[in-house]
Amino acid sequence: MGKTRSAPTLNDVASHAGVSTATVSRCLNSPNQVVETTRVRVLQVIEELGYTPNFAARVMAAKRSFTIGAIIPTMDNAIFARGLQAFQNELRQNGYTLLVSSSDYKPEIEKEQIRALVARGADGLLLIGHERENEIYDYLKRHQVPALVAWSYLPDARQPSVGFSNRDAMFALAQDVINTGHRRIAMISGVTAGNDRAQRRVQGVRDALQANGICADDMRVIETTYEIDSGAHAFRDLMSRTPRPTAIICGNDVLAVGALREARRMDVSVPDEVSITGFDDIELAEIASPALTTVHVPHREMGRKAAQELIAMVNGTSKGVSTCIDTHIVYRASLATPPNGA
Amino acid sequence: MGKTRSAPTLNDVASHAGVSTATVSRCLNSPNQVVETTRVRVLQVIEELGYTPNFAARVMAAKRSFTIGAIIPTMDNAIFARGLQAFQNELRQNGYTLLVSSSDYKPEIEKEQIRALVARGADGLLLIGHERENEIYDYLKRHQVPALVAWSYLPDARQPSVGFSNRDAMFALAQDVINTGHRRIAMISGVTAGNDRAQRRVQGVRDALQANGICADDMRVIETTYEIDSGAHAFRDLMSRTPRPTAIICGNDVLAVGALREARRMDVSVPDEVSITGFDDIELAEIASPALTTVHVPHREMGRKAAQELIAMVNGTSKGVSTCIDTHIVYRASLATPPNGA
DNA sequence: ATGAAAAATGCAAGCGCTTACATTGCAAGA
DNA sequence: TCTTGCAATGTAAGCGCTTGCATTTTTCAT
Numbered sequence: 001m002g003k004t005r006s007a008p009t010l011n012d013v014a015s016h017a018g019v020s021t022a023t024v025s026r027c028l029n030s031p032n033q034v035v036e037t038t039r040v041r042v043l044q045v046i047e048e049l050g051y052t053p054n055f056a057a058r059v060m061a062a063k064r065s066f067t068i069g070a071i072i073p074t075m076d077n078a079i080f081a082r083g084l085q086a087f088q089n090e091l092r093q094n095g096y097t098l099l100v101s102s103s104d105y106k107p108e109i110e111k112e113q114i115r116a117l118v119a120r121g122a123d124g125l126l127l128i129g130h131e132r133e134n135e136i137y138d139y140l141k142r143h144q145v146p147a148l149v150a151w152s153y154l155p156d157a158r159q160p161s162v163g164f165s166n167r168d169a170m171f172a173l174a175q176d177v178i179n180t181g182h183r184r185i186a187m188i189s190g191v192t193a194g195n196d197r198a199q200r201r202v203q204g205v206r207d208a209l210q211a212n213g214i215c216a217d218d219m220r221v222i223e224t225t226y227e228i229d230s231g232a233h234a235f236r237d238l239m240s241r242t243p244r245p246t247a248i249i250c251g252n253d254v255l256a257v258g259a260l261r262e263a264r265r266m267d268v269s270v271p272d273e274v275s276i277t278g279f280d281d282i283e284l285a286e287i288a289s290p291a292l293t294t295v296h297v298p299h300r301e302m303g304r305k306a307a308q309e310l311i312a313m314v315n316g317t318s319k320g321v322s323t324c325i326d327t328h329i330v331y332r333a334s335l336a337t338p339p340n341g342a
Numbered sequence: 343m344g345k346t347r348s349a350p351t352l353n354d355v356a357s358h359a360g361v362s363t364a365t366v367s368r369c370l371n372s373p374n375q376v377v378e379t380t381r382v383r384v385l386q387v388i389e390e391l392g393y394t395p396n397f398a399a400r401v402m403a404a405k406r407s408f409t410i411g412a413i414i415p416t417m418d419n420a421i422f423a424r425g426l427q428a429f430q431n432e433l434r435q436n437g438y439t440l441l442v443s444s445s446d447y448k449p450e451i452e453k454e455q456i457r458a459l460v461a462r463g464a465d466g467l468l469l470i471g472h473e474r475e476n477e478i479y480d481y482l483k484r485h486q487v488p489a490l491v492a493w494s495y496l497p498d499a500r501q502p503s504v505g506f507s508n509r510d511a512m513f514a515l516a517q518d519v520i521n522t523g524h525r526r527i528a529m530i531s532g533v534t535a536g537n538d539r540a541q542r543r544v545q546g547v548r549d550a551l552q553a554n555g556i557c558a559d560d561m562r563v564i565e566t567t568y569e570i571d572s573g574a575h576a577f578r579d580l581m582s583r584t585p586r587p588t589a590i591i592c593g594n595d596v597l598a599v600g601a602l603r604e605a606r607r608m609d610v611s612v613p614d615e616v617s618i619t620g621f622d623d624i625e626l627a628e629i630a631s632p633a634l635t636t637v638h639v640p641h642r643e644m645g646r647k648a649a650q651e652l653i654a655m656v657n658g659t660s661k662g663v664s665t666c667i668d669t670h671i672v673y674r675a676s677l678a679t680p681p682n683g684a
Numbered sequence: 685a686t687g688a689a690a691a692a693t694g695c696a697a698g699c700g701c702t703t704a705c706a707t708t709g710c711a712a713g714a
Numbered sequence: 715t716c717t718t719g720c721a722a723t724g725t726a727a728g729c730g731c732t733t734g735c736a737t738t739t740t741t742c743a744t
Contacts, residue, residue: 007485009700020724025702035722050484055461056398056407057700060729065398075423075442077625085418088444097458100417100442102430116439119397120462139392143349228625257629283419283570287599289631351730362694367732377692377740399730402699 008049017045028053059121067097068310069117070126073105077226077254078282080128083150086303087126094311096123105225107194111136118143124314126150126306130157131196146313146320150306152197153324160313160320162306166197169295169327170204170249171211173277176293176329177247178212181337182275185209186220186245188234188255198223201251201279220245224255231258232265239268246274246338253278253285253294260288260334271336281330290333297327350391359387370395401463409439410652411459412468415447419568419596420624422470425492428645429468436653438465447567449536453478460485466656468492468648472499473538488655488662492648494539495666502655502662504648508539511637511669512546512591513553515619518635518671519589520554523679524617527551528562528587530576530597540565543593543621562587566597573600574607581610588616588680595620595627595636602630602676613678623672632675639669 014021019038026033027042034042045051059065068091072080088098099117103110114136117125125140125147137158140147149161177185187205190198206216222237224230231250235258238245250256256278263270270276270290278285278294285292302325312318356363361380368375369384376384387393401407410433414422430440441459445452456478459467467482467489479500482489491503519527529547532540548558564579566572573592577600580587592598598620605612612618612632620627620636627634644667654660 010702011700021701022703022725023723026723029702033722038722050481052457052461052481052485054402054463054700055458056401056463057729058702059398060396060402060731061700061702063702063729074427075417076420076427077423078418078420081417081419081423085416085444085446097455098443101440102427104427113439115394116397119394119400121396121398139394142392143394228629261629284626284629287570287603287626288629352732353730363731364695364733365693368693371732375692380692396730399699400732402701403730403732405699405732 007054008051010051010053013042013045013049013051016049017042063121065121065123066095067099067120067122068124068126068307068314069099069101069114069120069122071110071113071117072100072102072128073110074226075100075102078284079226079252079254079280080151082282083299083303083306086300087150087307088303090304090307091311094307096307096311105191105195107132115139118145124148124310126310127159128152129196130154130159130161131194134158146310148306148310148313148320150302152200153322154196155322155324157322160309160322162302162309162323162325164297164302164325164327166200167204167207169297170201170279171208172204173279173293173295173329174205174208174249175212177249177275177277177335178208178214180247180275180335182247183214183338184243184245185214185247185249186238187222187249187251188231188238188259189221189223189251190226190255191223198251205249226252226254228254228258228261231255232262233258235259235262236266239263239266239274244274247277247335248274249277251279253280253282253288253292256292256294256334257284257288260290260292271334273339275335275338277335285330285332288334293332293335294330295327296330298325301325349396350393352393352395355384355387355391355393358391359384407463407465408437409441409462409464410466410468410649410656411441411443411456411462411464413452413455413459414442414444414470415452416568417442417444420626421568421594421596421622422493424624425641425645425648428642429492429649430645432646432649433653436649438649438653447533447537449474457481460487466490466652468652469501470494471538472496472501472503473536476500488652490648490652490655490662492644494542495664496538497664497666499664502651502664504644504651504665504667506639506644506667506669508542509546509549511639512543512621513550514546515621515635515637515671516547516550516591517554519591519617519619519677520550520556522589522617522677524589525556525680526585526587527556527589527591528580529564529591529593530573530580530601531563531565531593532568532597533565540593547591568594568596570596570600570603573597574604575600577601577604578608581605581608581616586616589677590616590618592618592620595622595624595630595634598634598636598676599626599630602632602634613676615681617677617680619677627672627674630676635674635677636672637669638672640667643667 010021014024101113128151149159153163192198209216222234278292281294281296285294356366443455470493491501495505534540551558564576620634623636623638627636
């Protein structure tokens with residue numbers, strides 16, 4: 001072990017095995033091009049030396065990295081975890097490696113991460129949501145790196161996407177809330193600036209109100225970051241108004257759980273005094289008490305399909321086809337008819 | 343836009359600016375070595391051309407990537423999210439980029455990911471827990487890639503670590519459970535094979551029992567994966583025995599939350615009939631109902647310190663110093679005195 | 685003005701790998 | 715036995731960048 005001072009290179013392997021570097025390279029990349037006897041010998045030397053190919057060199061020479069990059073807004077909660085895990089599994093099965101970084105919902109950081117990943121030779125990129133500077137898309141195009149958008153479905157967008165209609169999903173949920181009897185509806189939304197998913201979710205609620213003859217302009221909407229504390233804070237804010245809303249639709253489960261927590265602290269009963277809904281159906285939604293009525297997003301399916309499509313794009317098999325995933329509403333205890341006389 | 347068919351290189355910039363590639367390179371890497379007038383001109387050309395340095399090439403030439411890799415067991419729940427976020431922030435502030443991948447708690451995958459990250463030129467690695475094949479450590483040594491272990495503190499281990507004593511933290515919690523009056527204590531642990539954190543947590547409980555004259559061998563321990571459903575399943579199993587335990591200590595919050603969920607389904611009151619405790623103090627712990635008594639791990643602090651130490655190691659400033667982070671117990675509703683007559 | 689030291693820039697050798705093309709070896713048909 | 719043709723291997727030219735060293739330009743004390 002460790003006869004040499006530093007890591008062995010292709011060259012070392014070649015000379016130890018008495019062949020040329022080309023042959024060693026071929027043993028690794030297209031084994032059937034080299035006759036068995038030499039292949040065995042070479043592989044043995046590789047084993048002995050503990051040789052691992054240098055990726056940077058390989059990428060540079062081959063201009064192909066079998067690496068896919070993904071930039072997600074945050075790792076801080078589970079929103080993207082499940083889908084990403086499925087994405088990674090599918091990639092692995094096809095010989096790709098996933099590199100993840102998070103942008104903390106900041107466009108500049110996202111931009112920087114995109115560049116970092118491209119510069120690192122990512123063959124393709126998974127991006128969350130459509131909205132970002134055109135410059136970025138130009139950059140990607142220039143570098144000929146295909147990008148697929150997930151967590152959103154917009155058939156006419158510049159980039160192909162695999163996701164769901166945030167607007168329609170939220171519309172359906174809001175319709176249900178209305179059907180349950182609610183009229184005074186408020187909303188706790190994620191920050192909409194630079195976040196098309198959040199924007200469309202708000203739009204979905206607005207459209208549903210409108211469609212039911214409720215004036216959407218009156219709806220109180222609080223925008224805040226996707227954190228439990230933020231949701232809690234927004235809830236208190238909303239409930240301090242008179243008249244109180246009878247239902248609060250939250251931009252995602254994290255916000256809803258925050259609202260739930262604050263309700264408990266304020267001793268406001270859910271759903272007796274106020275109904276609360278979420279979005280995503282992450283584990284939290286079922287654990288929360290009362291459990292959350294929410295929009296179920298098939299994250300694993302989305303992750304898997306995104307991987308398949310992106311691989312096809314990287315291979316040149318596909319020019320980028322958008323896919324819409326169906327969501328559905330999960331009914332749990334947090335939604336009920338509004339209190340009497342409300 | 344897009345005059346050239348493909349991405350511009352250093353060479354393109356150099357010729358457009360009428361300087362040598364060396365000068366362009368220096369503009370980027372050590373700006374003070376080049377006089378302002380040329381620097382401005384070069385930067386302008388870079389801007390015009392939309393040039394981004396090719397990372398693979400840079401890594402290869404400089405043998406330094408300013409990239410740190412981290413392999414975590416899972417992204418599927420929040421256990422590692424917070425600490426990792428802090429880790430990344432600290433890295434960013436020091437000009438490093440973080441690359442993350444997850445091993446799904448599988449040693450072979452972890453090994454593969456380690457190689458992938460090293461081959462990609464990671465300057466340093468963050469690993470979770472100490473236990474892994476020596477071969478991996480040899481490989482890392484050979485490639486001269488410093489590695490720091492987190493989420494565990496073991497001063498005498500081969501690798502330096504920044505973390506906490508899983509054994510001591512769990513010992514303290516178990517002691518509290520005992521002080522609260524419990525004698526029939528059971529445990530739901532994560533899979534201990536290849537997971538030293540899980541092993542030591544079990545050990546902590548055993549030691550506490552022993553220290554209080556309770557026979558540790560009698561303790562029922564169920565090992566299972568760190569998933570909510572697994573925790574639920576284990577809980578049902580444990581509660582089907584006679585006599586039932588009065589307290590169930592869980593290997594982490596995820597398992598505890600699963601137990602809580604199952605308790606609700608089985609209509610077993612927590613903490614009246616049985617107390618449940620967790621470990622980690624992730625958001626889930628506070629949201630759960632009843633809220634979890636658990637061991638609070640200062641994840642952010644750990645992440646930050648790990649980043650600082652790892653950077654120092656990469657710079658050669660430090661040979662690798664281990665740091666122990668203090669944990670403390672957070673008392674919430676899920677722990678109470680055992681039922682009368684128990 | 686002048687030479688020496690300092691500052692700015694250029695030259696060119698790699699970094700470790702892939703791959704087009706050239707060469708060699710060998711089986712098999714003539 | 716001698717081509718012919720293909721399979722196996724070797725040769726060497728990059729891939730885009732950094733950096734030690736050489737060269738040119740500037741600065742400044744004399």
